[in-house]
Amino acid sequence: MNITSFNNYESNTKPQNYMSMKNLILLTIVGLAFASCSPKVKEISESSPITEKTINSVISQLLDKHGTDFEFRINRGVNQTAALWRQSDGSESDFEDFCLKRFISDQQELDLVFDRLETNFEYLYGYMGRIGFELNRQIHEDRGPIHPIDQIFGAYSPGAHVQQDFYDNKIAFIITLNFPNYSLDEKNTLGKEWTGRQWGYARLGDMYTARIPASIIQENSKVYSEGRLYISEYNIFADQLRNDKGEQLFPDGMKLLSHWNIRDEIKSNYDYENGLAKQEMLYNVMLRIISQDIPRQVINNAEFQWNPFSNELMQGESKVTAEPEDLVRYQHLLNNFNAMQKLDPYYPTLDTYIKRRFENSMEIPLEEVEGLFMEYAASPLIREAGKLISKRLGRELRPFDLWYNGFIGRGGVSEDQLDKITKKKYPTAEAMKKDLSRILLDLGYSKADAEFLASKIEVDAARGSGHAMRASMRDMTAHLRTRVAADGMDYKGYNIA
Incomplete structure (x- = not known):
């Protein structure tokens, strides 16, 4: 499909305020750029009071005491510890x-x-993980309506203060001094020869590379929880979607x-006679979500009938004014x-989320990763x-044909x-739980x-799309x-399962 024909099709089928979507994306990018420059966003972390002179003196004394066999660990450990030391930790x-x-050294x-x-x-951390798991059950599992108290518990991070506690009692510094943190390049190079225990040492060295205030950890937990709940x-109630003729397709x-x-419903409709009409309808739903002019009344609500092509909203026989999200x-x-x-600012070297x-x-x-994507593209x-794919479908490609599944x-x-x-086999989550051992046997276990x-896995009905949650300790499933x-x-x- 050439670019011209694609653009012509878009001009006939896109939402009426498609241009506002372009403006929206531009505004979002500009907003992110301004946010990245904002002094309110970039908080300055407290710097270390330890001077280079003191660092060199300590390294020299440790080398004299323990010998040059420990030179790497001494150099790395003292520098790591100095970088994370604060005035409150001592002189x-x-x-x-x-x-x-x-x-x-022993x-x-x-x-x-x-x-x-x-x-x-x-x-x-096992029990902290278990606490977080239990506090989020009402949000993560399909257990009925969510009360505001559930959202507060879901946003709470029980382990937010643990990191600071371990800096205060110096456990964190015992780790930074004795268990070096290795860069990814070092792990890729040296790790080929490491034993399991040496990898364990390296993983321990990964634990304390930054000193983040508990308030910021808690804020991150709150923001993440709110986004996940959203x-x-x-x-979207597909049975309430209507085309321009007022027809229900789902x-x-x-x-x-x-x-x-x-996405999965689009993928599944390549085998149906009216599959393309359904796919186009769902594609327009996605465009409305991206442009954010989707009526808020149709999100998680089955009381309204919605035409995603025209963005018209009905409730029974009555037209309703759509309120965009x-x-x-x-x-x-x-x-x-x-x-x-x-x-x-709290990460000395890994100072961006991407890093x-x-x-x-x-x-x-x-x-x-960039190389893999470039090679693929x-x-x-x-x-x-x-x-x-175009030949098989007998038409020009549409954007959603990215999910074509005819090769399976x-x-x-x-x-x-x-x-x-x-549905017959698994009327409940418990029914799948009981069938897990049989499934695993059929897979060759x-x-x-x-x-x-199977004895270590529970199956839950998810509120969202579903996910796997690993055990945070040996006694937990x-x-x-x-x-x-x-x-x-x-x-x-x-x-999904």
Whole structure:
């Protein structure tokens, strides 16, 4: 499909205020740019009072005491600890005394300290994770209406003060002094030769690389929780959508979460005679969400009938004035941006969210990911695949054909039939829980492994699209969450699981 024909089609089918969407995106970018320059967003963290002279003196004394075999650990440990030391932790003399007393050169003692930390952190962060899990159950699971008290508990971070507590009692500094933090490049180079315990040392060294005030951690938790709740309840009742003829294209009771369920419904309609009409309707729903002129009355509400092409709203036989959502989605994005940016000054090296995600969280070099995307985008196979898809469909490609799933064999079973099978098999989340060991056996696991894994997994009905929540400690089960409607789990829910 050439660009000209695509643009011509867009001019006939896009929402009436499509140009406002372009302006909206421009305003959002400008807003983010201003936010990045705002002194209110960039808070300045307290600097270390430890001078270079003191650092060099401490390193020299430790080398004299323990020998050059420990030169790397001493250099890295003293510098890490100095970077995170604050006036409230003590004077330069206190810093010197701490380093000279707390550096561990004896391997048996180092192993003992590591084992103690490993055990205690499992209990500490394990129970913190369990507390957070329980406080968010009402929000994450489909347990009925959410009360404001649930939102307050969901936004609360029980572990927000733990980091500061461990700086105060010096446990954090014992770790920074004795367990070096390695960059991603160092891990990729040195890690090839590391034992499991050496990797454990490195992971311990990852724990304290910044000193973030508890108030900022709590604010991040609140903003994240609010955004997640917003998304988890962003349902569109597809059975209330109407085309220009006033026709209902989707079956009664169909509720689609944006964007996951909408995407999956678009994917599933390549096999139906009127599938293209349904796909175009859902595509226009997505455009309305992006442009934010979607009527707020139709979000998670089945009382109104809505034409996403014209944006007309009806309630029964009466026309209703549509009230646009009006930038709520982008406000959540901006709130998250601002909250994340407030963390930047507290990281000596990973001073942007992008750096932290690639270097620390995903541990994949940014350049490597860029290269993969460039290689993919430049591949001639994309053009060939597009031509093949267009030929199969007998029409020019549409933007949503990005989700074309005709290359996946289904054995001629329609999604309607699959829905009937899964709803009968899994009328409740508990029914899937009971079937997990059988599923794992069919996937090739041994009977012992299948039963063991199934005993460690709970299945919950999710409020949002669904997710997997790992166990935060050995005594806790993992939770598999997916959508389970009142009449059972449809194929989309099964596919998510």
